[in-house]
Amino acid sequence: MVDARGFSCPKPVMMVDEEIKKNNPSELVVLVDNRTAENNVSNHAESLGYKVTHEKEGRDFKLTLSK
Amino acid sequence: MKTKINPLIIVTGLVIGVAAVLLTKFGNPKNMGFCIACFIRDIAGTTKLHSAPVVQYLRPEIVGIVLGSAIMAFVSGEWRAKAGSSPAIRFILGFMVMVGALIFLGCPLRMVIRMGGGDLNAFVGLAGFVVGILIGVVFLKKGFGLKRNYDTANLDGLVLPVVLIILFVLFFMAWPALSQYVSDVKAGVEDAKNTTAFAISTSGPGSMHAPLFMALAVGLIVGVLAQKARICMVGGLRDVILFKNFNLLLGFVAIFVAVLVGNVVLGNFTGFSTQSQPIAHSSQVWNFLGMVIVGWGSCLLGGCPLRQLILAGEGNADSAITVIGMLVGAAFAHNFALAGGADPGMVDGAYKVFSLSANGKLAAICCLIALLIISCTNLKAEEN
Numbered sequence: 001m002v003d004a005r006g007f008s009c010p011k012p013v014m015m016v017d018e019e020i021k022k023n024n025p026s027e028l029v030v031l032v033d034n035r036t037a038e039n040n041v042s043n044h045a046e047s048l049g050y051k052v053t054h055e056k057e058g059r060d061f062k063l064t065l066s067k
Numbered sequence: 068m069k070t071k072i073n074p075l076i077i078v079t080g081l082v083i084g085v086a087a088v089l090l091t092k093f094g095n096p097k098n099m100g101f102c103i104a105c106f107i108r109d110i111a112g113t114t115k116l117h118s119a120p121v122v123q124y125l126r127p128e129i130v131g132i133v134l135g136s137a138i139m140a141f142v143s144g145e146w147r148a149k150a151g152s153s154p155a156i157r158f159i160l161g162f163m164v165m166v167g168a169l170i171f172l173g174c175p176l177r178m179v180i181r182m183g184g185g186d187l188n189a190f191v192g193l194a195g196f197v198v199g200i201l202i203g204v205v206f207l208k209k210g211f212g213l214k215r216n217y218d219t220a221n222l223d224g225l226v227l228p229v230v231l232i233i234l235f236v237l238f239f240m241a242w243p244a245l246s247q248y249v250s251d252v253k254a255g256v257e258d259a260k261n262t263t264a265f266a267i268s269t270s271g272p273g274s275m276h277a278p279l280f281m282a283l284a285v286g287l288i289v290g291v292l293a294q295k296a297r298i299c300m301v302g303g304l305r306d307v308i309l310f311k312n313f314n315l316l317l318g319f320v321a322i323f324v325a326v327l328v329g330n331v332v333l334g335n336f337t338g339f340s341t342q343s344q345p346i347a348h349s350s351q352v353w354n355f356l357g358m359v360i361v362g363w364g365s366c367l368l369g370g371c372p373l374r375q376l377i378l379a380g381e382g383n384a385d386s387a388i389t390v391i392g393m394l395v396g397a398a399f400a401h402n403f404a405l406a407g408g409a410d411p412g413m414v415d416g417a418y419k420v421f422s423l424s425a426n427g428k429l430a431a432i433c434c435l436i437a438l439l440i441i442s443c444t445n446l447k448a449e450e451n
Contacts, residue, residue: 005215006149006151006152006214006215006216006217007212007215007216008370008378009302009369010207010305010306010309010310010369011212011369013309013310014207014208017310033147033149034145034147035143035145036297043312044310044312046071047071059147059218
Protein backbone atom coordinates (compact mmCIF):
# COMPACT_ATOMS: atom_id res chain seq x y z
CA MET A 1 0.00 0.00 0.00
CA VAL A 2 1.13 3.56 -0.71
CA ASP A 3 -0.11 6.13 1.79
CA ALA A 4 0.33 9.48 0.04
CA ARG A 5 -2.11 11.38 2.24
CA GLY A 6 -0.79 14.81 3.18
CA PHE A 7 1.43 15.03 0.12
CA SER A 8 0.76 17.25 -2.86
CA CYS A 9 1.80 16.54 -6.44
CA PRO A 10 4.12 15.40 -7.83
CA LYS A 11 4.97 13.42 -4.66
CA PRO A 12 2.01 10.97 -4.72
CA VAL A 13 2.62 10.08 -8.39
CA MET A 14 6.35 9.63 -7.72
CA MET A 15 5.66 7.37 -4.71
CA VAL A 16 3.33 5.19 -6.78
CA ASP A 17 5.75 5.16 -9.71
CA GLU A 18 8.62 4.07 -7.45
CA GLU A 19 6.54 1.25 -5.93
CA ILE A 20 5.46 0.00 -9.36
CA LYS A 21 9.01 0.11 -10.74
CA LYS A 22 10.43 -1.63 -7.67
CA ASN A 23 7.86 -4.40 -7.11
CA ASN A 24 5.65 -4.45 -10.24
CA PRO A 25 2.58 -5.34 -8.12
CA SER A 26 -0.53 -6.81 -9.79
CA GLU A 27 -2.61 -4.90 -7.25
CA LEU A 28 -1.77 -1.75 -5.34
CA VAL A 29 -3.87 0.32 -2.92
CA VAL A 30 -3.09 4.04 -2.87
CA LEU A 31 -4.45 6.53 -0.35
CA VAL A 32 -4.52 10.23 -1.25
CA ASP A 33 -6.34 13.16 0.33
CA ASN A 34 -6.95 15.58 -2.52
CA ARG A 35 -8.59 15.38 -5.92
CA THR A 36 -5.53 16.61 -7.81
CA ALA A 37 -3.49 13.69 -6.48
CA GLU A 38 -6.43 11.34 -7.13
CA ASN A 39 -6.59 12.37 -10.81
CA ASN A 40 -2.82 12.43 -11.32
CA VAL A 41 -2.20 9.03 -9.72
CA SER A 42 -5.13 7.56 -11.64
CA ASN A 43 -3.94 8.96 -15.02
CA HIS A 44 -0.38 7.81 -14.39
CA ALA A 45 -1.44 4.29 -13.34
CA GLU A 46 -3.72 3.97 -16.39
CA SER A 47 -0.85 5.00 -18.65
CA LEU A 48 1.17 2.14 -17.14
CA GLY A 49 -1.59 -0.35 -17.96
CA TYR A 50 -3.42 -0.52 -14.64
CA LYS A 51 -7.19 -0.41 -14.14
CA VAL A 52 -8.13 1.99 -11.37
CA THR A 53 -11.15 1.86 -9.06
CA HIS A 54 -11.99 4.88 -6.94
CA GLU A 55 -13.55 4.84 -3.47
CA LYS A 56 -14.19 7.70 -1.07
CA GLU A 57 -12.92 6.99 2.43
CA GLY A 58 -14.17 9.73 4.72
CA ARG A 59 -12.60 12.85 3.21
CA ASP A 60 -9.80 10.83 1.58
CA PHE A 61 -9.63 8.76 -1.62
CA LYS A 62 -8.73 5.11 -1.88
CA LEU A 63 -7.51 4.04 -5.31
CA THR A 64 -7.12 0.37 -6.14
CA LEU A 65 -4.75 -0.25 -9.05
CA SER A 66 -4.95 -3.66 -10.67
CA LYS A 67 -3.79 -5.46 -13.83
CA MET B 68 3.50 8.02 -20.87
CA LYS B 69 0.55 9.00 -23.00
CA THR B 70 -0.77 12.38 -21.92
CA LYS B 71 -4.43 12.65 -21.04
CA ILE B 72 -5.32 16.21 -22.04
CA ASN B 73 -7.85 18.17 -20.01
CA PRO B 74 -9.41 20.71 -22.44
CA LEU B 75 -10.06 23.02 -19.48
CA ILE B 76 -6.32 23.64 -19.12
CA ILE B 77 -6.23 25.13 -22.64
CA VAL B 78 -9.37 27.20 -22.01
CA THR B 79 -7.88 28.47 -18.73
CA GLY B 80 -4.60 29.40 -20.42
CA LEU B 81 -6.42 31.25 -23.18
CA VAL B 82 -8.66 33.11 -20.69
CA ILE B 83 -5.63 34.15 -18.58
CA GLY B 84 -3.82 35.35 -21.71
CA VAL B 85 -6.79 37.35 -23.00
CA ALA B 86 -7.48 38.72 -19.49
CA ALA B 87 -3.85 39.85 -19.22
CA VAL B 88 -4.06 41.76 -22.50
CA LEU B 89 -7.39 43.33 -21.55
CA LEU B 90 -6.22 44.36 -18.07
CA THR B 91 -3.28 46.11 -19.73
CA LYS B 92 -5.62 47.82 -22.19
CA PHE B 93 -7.68 49.08 -19.25
CA GLY B 94 -4.75 50.42 -17.27
CA ASN B 95 -2.36 47.77 -15.95
CA PRO B 96 1.33 48.30 -16.83
CA LYS B 97 2.56 46.94 -20.17
CA ASN B 98 3.28 43.20 -20.24
CA MET B 99 1.88 43.10 -16.68
CA GLY B 100 -1.76 42.17 -17.09
CA PHE B 101 -0.92 39.60 -14.47
CA CYS B 102 2.17 39.21 -12.36
CA ILE B 103 1.71 37.46 -9.04
CA ALA B 104 5.13 38.56 -7.76
CA CYS B 105 4.73 42.20 -8.86
CA PHE B 106 1.18 42.39 -7.49
CA ILE B 107 2.18 40.98 -4.09
CA ARG B 108 5.07 43.47 -4.09
CA ASP B 109 2.59 46.30 -4.77
CA ILE B 110 0.43 45.08 -1.86
CA ALA B 111 3.56 45.08 0.36
CA GLY B 112 4.04 48.68 -0.80
CA THR B 113 0.53 49.98 -0.17
CA THR B 114 0.57 48.42 3.33
CA LYS B 115 3.90 50.19 3.97
CA LEU B 116 5.98 47.05 4.40
CA HIS B 117 8.38 48.76 2.00
CA SER B 118 8.59 52.36 0.88
CA ALA B 119 9.48 52.21 -2.82
CA PRO B 120 7.12 54.96 -4.05
CA VAL B 121 6.50 53.56 -7.55
CA VAL B 122 5.15 50.14 -6.48
CA GLN B 123 2.34 50.77 -4.01
CA TYR B 124 -1.19 49.63 -4.82
CA LEU B 125 -3.60 47.02 -3.48
CA ARG B 126 -3.92 44.78 -6.53
CA PRO B 127 -7.50 43.41 -6.53
CA GLU B 128 -6.42 40.62 -8.91
CA ILE B 129 -4.67 38.84 -6.00
CA VAL B 130 -7.79 39.11 -3.81
CA GLY B 131 -9.94 37.85 -6.69
CA ILE B 132 -7.71 34.87 -7.51
CA VAL B 133 -7.67 33.62 -3.90
CA LEU B 134 -11.43 34.16 -3.48
CA GLY B 135 -12.24 32.59 -6.86
CA SER B 136 -10.28 29.51 -5.87
CA ALA B 137 -11.99 29.39 -2.45
CA ILE B 138 -15.46 29.70 -4.03
CA MET B 139 -14.74 26.97 -6.60
CA ALA B 140 -13.26 24.69 -3.94
CA PHE B 141 -16.32 25.16 -1.69
CA VAL B 142 -18.73 24.52 -4.57
CA SER B 143 -16.95 21.34 -5.66
CA GLY B 144 -16.49 20.06 -2.11
CA GLU B 145 -12.70 20.29 -2.36
CA TRP B 146 -12.19 22.99 0.25
CA ARG B 147 -10.23 21.50 3.12
CA ALA B 148 -8.18 23.22 5.81
CA LYS B 149 -4.73 21.60 5.85
CA ALA B 150 -1.45 22.62 7.48
CA GLY B 151 1.76 21.37 9.01
CA SER B 152 3.97 20.67 5.99
CA SER B 153 7.31 22.27 6.89
CA PRO B 154 5.83 25.79 7.28
CA ALA B 155 9.06 27.68 8.04
CA ILE B 156 10.83 26.12 5.04
CA ARG B 157 7.85 27.05 2.85
CA PHE B 158 8.01 30.60 4.21
CA ILE B 159 11.67 30.96 3.31
CA LEU B 160 11.16 29.31 -0.11
CA GLY B 161 8.33 31.79 -0.79
CA PHE B 162 10.67 34.59 0.30
CA MET B 163 13.44 33.44 -2.07
CA VAL B 164 11.09 32.84 -5.01
CA MET B 165 9.98 36.46 -4.59
CA VAL B 166 13.54 37.78 -4.46
CA GLY B 167 14.42 35.82 -7.63
CA ALA B 168 11.25 37.01 -9.37
CA LEU B 169 11.93 40.65 -8.49
CA ILE B 170 15.52 40.40 -9.74
CA PHE B 171 14.12 39.16 -13.07
CA LEU B 172 11.06 41.43 -12.80
CA GLY B 173 8.22 38.94 -12.95
CA CYS B 174 6.81 35.66 -11.74
CA PRO B 175 6.64 32.73 -14.19
CA LEU B 176 3.22 33.95 -15.33
CA ARG B 177 4.57 37.40 -16.20
CA MET B 178 7.55 35.72 -17.85
CA VAL B 179 5.14 34.05 -20.31
CA ILE B 180 3.19 37.30 -20.73
CA ARG B 181 6.46 39.15 -21.46
CA MET B 182 7.40 36.47 -24.00
CA GLY B 183 4.04 37.01 -25.72
CA GLY B 184 4.73 40.75 -25.70
CA GLY B 185 7.93 40.28 -27.71
CA ASP B 186 10.37 40.70 -24.79
CA LEU B 187 13.37 38.51 -25.63
CA ASN B 188 14.81 39.00 -22.12
CA ALA B 189 11.94 36.83 -20.90
CA PHE B 190 13.23 33.99 -23.10
CA VAL B 191 16.53 34.22 -21.19
CA GLY B 192 14.42 34.08 -18.03
CA LEU B 193 12.69 30.99 -19.44
CA ALA B 194 16.08 29.31 -19.92
CA GLY B 195 16.90 30.02 -16.27
CA PHE B 196 13.45 28.84 -15.20
CA VAL B 197 13.92 25.52 -17.04
CA VAL B 198 17.38 25.05 -15.50
CA GLY B 199 15.95 25.80 -12.03
CA ILE B 200 13.19 23.23 -12.53
CA LEU B 201 15.71 20.67 -13.81
CA ILE B 202 17.78 21.13 -10.65
CA GLY B 203 14.61 20.84 -8.54
CA VAL B 204 13.60 17.65 -10.38
CA VAL B 205 17.03 16.10 -9.72
CA PHE B 206 16.40 16.55 -5.98
CA LEU B 207 12.77 15.37 -6.28
CA LYS B 208 14.09 12.18 -7.90
CA LYS B 209 16.64 11.80 -5.11
CA GLY B 210 13.71 11.83 -2.68
CA PHE B 211 13.33 15.50 -1.77
CA GLY B 212 10.04 16.26 -0.11
CA LEU B 213 8.54 18.59 2.42
CA LYS B 214 6.65 16.86 5.24
CA ARG B 215 3.03 15.72 5.13
CA ASN B 216 0.24 18.14 5.92
CA TYR B 217 -2.71 17.33 8.18
CA ASP B 218 -6.29 18.46 8.73
CA THR B 219 -6.47 21.60 10.79
CA ALA B 220 -9.13 23.99 12.13
CA ASN B 221 -11.21 25.49 9.32
CA LEU B 222 -10.25 28.94 10.54
CA ASP B 223 -6.60 28.15 9.77
CA GLY B 224 -7.50 27.70 6.10
CA LEU B 225 -9.65 30.84 6.06
CA VAL B 226 -7.11 33.30 7.46
CA LEU B 227 -5.55 34.44 4.18
CA PRO B 228 -8.82 34.80 2.19
CA VAL B 229 -10.46 36.69 5.09
CA VAL B 230 -7.47 39.01 5.60
CA LEU B 231 -7.46 39.78 1.86
CA ILE B 232 -11.19 40.58 1.90
CA ILE B 233 -10.72 42.93 4.88
CA LEU B 234 -7.77 44.65 3.17
CA PHE B 235 -9.76 45.06 -0.04
CA VAL B 236 -12.79 46.54 1.79
CA LEU B 237 -10.55 48.99 3.70
CA PHE B 238 -8.76 49.96 0.48
CA PHE B 239 -12.10 50.43 -1.30
CA MET B 240 -13.28 52.70 1.54
CA ALA B 241 -10.06 54.71 1.26
CA TRP B 242 -10.21 54.78 -2.55
CA PRO B 243 -12.04 58.14 -3.04
CA ALA B 244 -9.43 59.91 -0.89
CA LEU B 245 -6.56 57.99 -2.50
CA SER B 246 -7.62 58.72 -6.07
CA GLN B 247 -8.20 62.40 -5.16
CA TYR B 248 -4.64 62.51 -3.81
CA VAL B 249 -3.23 60.88 -6.94
CA SER B 250 -5.03 63.29 -9.25
CA ASP B 251 -3.96 66.27 -7.10
CA VAL B 252 -0.32 65.20 -7.35
CA LYS B 253 -0.64 64.68 -11.10
CA ALA B 254 -2.27 68.12 -11.44
CA GLY B 255 0.64 69.68 -9.55
CA VAL B 256 -1.39 70.74 -6.49
CA GLU B 257 1.26 71.89 -4.01
CA ASP B 258 -0.31 70.81 -0.71
CA ALA B 259 -1.62 67.44 -1.97
CA LYS B 260 -1.87 65.12 1.04
CA ASN B 261 -2.63 61.41 1.38
CA THR B 262 -5.00 61.33 4.35
CA THR B 263 -5.48 57.54 4.33
CA ALA B 264 -3.55 54.76 6.07
CA PHE B 265 -2.48 53.24 2.72
CA ALA B 266 0.49 54.32 0.63
CA ILE B 267 -0.24 54.85 -3.07
CA SER B 268 1.95 55.33 -6.13
CA THR B 269 1.43 58.54 -8.06
CA SER B 270 3.82 57.47 -10.83
CA GLY B 271 5.46 54.27 -12.08
CA PRO B 272 3.92 50.79 -12.36
CA GLY B 273 2.00 51.08 -9.08
CA SER B 274 0.06 54.03 -10.48
CA MET B 275 -1.05 52.03 -13.53
CA HIS B 276 -4.06 49.82 -12.96
CA ALA B 277 -7.32 48.66 -14.42
CA PRO B 278 -10.50 49.79 -12.57
CA LEU B 279 -10.81 48.27 -9.08
CA PHE B 280 -13.84 46.05 -9.64
CA MET B 281 -12.85 45.01 -13.15
CA ALA B 282 -9.53 43.74 -11.76
CA LEU B 283 -11.35 41.98 -8.91
CA ALA B 284 -13.82 40.32 -11.31
CA VAL B 285 -11.06 39.17 -13.67
CA GLY B 286 -9.12 37.81 -10.71
CA LEU B 287 -12.23 35.90 -9.56
CA ILE B 288 -12.71 34.32 -13.00
CA VAL B 289 -9.04 33.34 -13.21
CA GLY B 290 -9.17 31.95 -9.65
CA VAL B 291 -12.21 29.80 -10.44
CA LEU B 292 -10.69 28.42 -13.66
CA ALA B 293 -7.18 27.94 -12.27
CA GLN B 294 -8.55 26.00 -9.29
CA LYS B 295 -10.50 23.70 -11.55
CA ALA B 296 -7.78 23.25 -14.19
CA ARG B 297 -4.84 23.16 -11.66
CA ILE B 298 -2.82 25.36 -14.03
CA CYS B 299 0.77 25.79 -12.87
CA MET B 300 3.74 27.26 -14.70
CA VAL B 301 6.24 25.08 -12.80
CA GLY B 302 4.07 21.97 -12.93
CA GLY B 303 3.87 22.28 -16.72
CA LEU B 304 7.60 21.88 -17.29
CA ARG B 305 8.16 19.60 -14.29
CA ASP B 306 5.55 17.06 -15.42
CA VAL B 307 7.07 16.93 -18.91
CA ILE B 308 10.51 16.20 -17.43
CA LEU B 309 9.29 13.77 -14.76
CA PHE B 310 6.43 11.92 -16.44
CA LYS B 311 6.44 13.04 -20.11
CA ASN B 312 3.02 14.48 -19.31
CA PHE B 313 2.23 17.53 -21.45
CA ASN B 314 -1.18 18.44 -19.95
CA LEU B 315 -0.15 21.34 -17.69
CA LEU B 316 2.39 22.62 -20.22
CA LEU B 317 -0.46 23.27 -22.65
CA GLY B 318 -1.79 25.91 -20.24
CA PHE B 319 1.60 27.63 -20.40
CA VAL B 320 1.56 27.51 -24.23
CA ALA B 321 -2.07 28.72 -24.39
CA ILE B 322 -1.21 31.82 -22.32
CA PHE B 323 1.70 32.63 -24.64
CA VAL B 324 -0.42 32.22 -27.78
CA ALA B 325 -3.34 34.26 -26.38
CA VAL B 326 -1.06 37.11 -25.26
CA LEU B 327 0.83 37.16 -28.57
CA VAL B 328 -2.36 37.16 -30.66
CA GLY B 329 -4.03 39.67 -28.31
CA ASN B 330 -1.08 42.06 -28.60
CA VAL B 331 -1.02 41.75 -32.39
CA VAL B 332 -4.80 42.35 -32.62
CA LEU B 333 -4.60 45.43 -30.38
CA GLY B 334 -1.56 46.76 -32.24
CA ASN B 335 0.74 46.52 -29.20
CA PHE B 336 3.14 44.09 -30.79
CA THR B 337 6.29 45.65 -32.23
CA GLY B 338 8.41 42.55 -32.83
CA PHE B 339 10.86 40.66 -30.65
CA SER B 340 13.69 42.58 -29.00
CA THR B 341 15.75 42.71 -25.81
CA GLN B 342 15.94 46.50 -25.72
CA SER B 343 13.49 49.05 -24.27
CA GLN B 344 11.04 46.41 -23.05
CA PRO B 345 8.39 47.55 -20.55
CA ILE B 346 9.45 47.12 -16.89
CA ALA B 347 12.28 44.78 -17.87
CA HIS B 348 16.05 44.80 -18.08
CA SER B 349 18.55 43.14 -20.37
CA SER B 350 21.13 42.27 -17.72
CA GLN B 351 20.99 38.67 -18.90
CA VAL B 352 23.07 36.95 -16.22
CA TRP B 353 20.63 38.20 -13.60
CA ASN B 354 17.55 37.52 -15.73
CA PHE B 355 18.81 33.95 -15.97
CA LEU B 356 19.86 33.48 -12.33
CA GLY B 357 16.72 35.21 -10.99
CA MET B 358 14.57 32.67 -12.80
CA VAL B 359 16.82 29.75 -11.77
CA ILE B 360 15.91 30.72 -8.18
CA VAL B 361 12.20 30.96 -9.07
CA GLY B 362 12.17 27.61 -10.94
CA TRP B 363 14.15 25.73 -8.33
CA GLY B 364 12.30 27.23 -5.33
CA SER B 365 8.87 26.72 -6.91
CA CYS B 366 9.75 23.14 -7.83
CA LEU B 367 10.59 22.41 -4.18
CA LEU B 368 7.35 24.12 -3.13
CA GLY B 369 5.33 22.04 -5.59
CA GLY B 370 3.93 25.00 -7.51
CA CYS B 371 4.48 28.46 -8.96
CA PRO B 372 3.31 31.64 -7.18
CA LEU B 373 -0.08 31.50 -8.98
CA ARG B 374 -0.57 27.90 -7.80
CA GLN B 375 0.32 28.93 -4.23
CA LEU B 376 -2.50 31.51 -4.31
CA ILE B 377 -4.93 28.86 -5.60
CA LEU B 378 -3.91 26.33 -2.94
CA ALA B 379 -4.19 29.01 -0.24
CA GLY B 380 -7.76 29.64 -1.47
CA GLU B 381 -8.51 25.91 -1.17
CA GLY B 382 -7.71 26.03 2.56
CA ASN B 383 -4.03 25.10 2.44
CA ALA B 384 -2.51 27.10 5.30
CA ASP B 385 1.02 26.07 4.26
CA SER B 386 0.48 27.83 0.93
CA ALA B 387 -0.89 30.83 2.85
CA ILE B 388 2.42 30.89 4.78
CA THR B 389 4.25 30.68 1.42
CA VAL B 390 2.29 33.71 0.16
CA ILE B 391 3.19 35.61 3.34
CA GLY B 392 6.82 34.58 2.74
CA MET B 393 6.52 36.13 -0.73
CA LEU B 394 5.03 39.31 0.79
CA VAL B 395 7.93 39.63 3.26
CA GLY B 396 10.40 38.76 0.48
CA ALA B 397 9.00 41.63 -1.60
CA ALA B 398 9.38 44.02 1.34
CA PHE B 399 13.00 42.95 1.84
CA ALA B 400 13.71 43.16 -1.89
CA HIS B 401 12.78 46.85 -1.90
CA ASN B 402 13.94 47.81 1.60
CA PHE B 403 17.41 46.43 0.84
CA ALA B 404 17.56 47.36 -2.86
CA LEU B 405 17.74 43.77 -4.13
CA ALA B 406 15.21 44.11 -6.94
CA GLY B 407 15.85 44.57 -10.65
CA GLY B 408 14.84 47.73 -12.48
CA ALA B 409 14.19 48.85 -16.03
CA ASP B 410 17.08 49.51 -18.42
CA PRO B 411 17.92 53.25 -18.48
CA GLY B 412 17.76 52.96 -22.31
CA MET B 413 19.40 55.36 -24.75
CA VAL B 414 21.94 57.58 -22.99
CA ASP B 415 24.29 59.74 -25.10
CA GLY B 416 23.55 57.72 -28.21
CA ALA B 417 24.28 54.32 -26.60
CA TYR B 418 21.85 51.81 -25.09
CA LYS B 419 22.48 51.54 -21.34
CA VAL B 420 21.64 48.28 -19.59
CA PHE B 421 20.34 48.13 -16.00
CA SER B 422 22.97 47.12 -13.48
CA LEU B 423 21.81 45.02 -10.51
CA SER B 424 22.97 46.35 -7.14
CA ALA B 425 25.74 44.56 -5.20
CA ASN B 426 23.06 43.72 -2.60
CA GLY B 427 20.92 42.13 -5.30
CA LYS B 428 23.81 40.02 -6.60
CA LEU B 429 24.72 38.90 -3.09
CA ALA B 430 21.07 38.07 -2.33
CA ALA B 431 20.81 35.96 -5.50
CA ILE B 432 23.93 33.97 -4.60
CA CYS B 433 22.71 33.52 -1.00
CA CYS B 434 19.35 32.26 -2.33
CA LEU B 435 21.09 29.68 -4.55
CA ILE B 436 23.20 28.45 -1.61
CA ALA B 437 20.13 28.30 0.65
CA LEU B 438 18.19 26.37 -2.01
CA LEU B 439 21.02 23.86 -2.23
CA ILE B 440 21.06 23.42 1.56
CA ILE B 441 17.26 23.00 1.74
CA SER B 442 17.34 20.56 -1.20
CA CYS B 443 20.06 18.42 0.43
CA THR B 444 18.62 18.38 3.94
CA ASN B 445 15.08 17.32 3.05
CA LEU B 446 15.79 14.11 1.19
CA LYS B 447 13.63 11.04 1.87
CA ALA B 448 11.16 13.07 3.93
CA GLU B 449 8.33 10.58 3.37
CA GLU B 450 10.11 7.95 5.42
CA ASN B 451 10.05 10.12 8.54
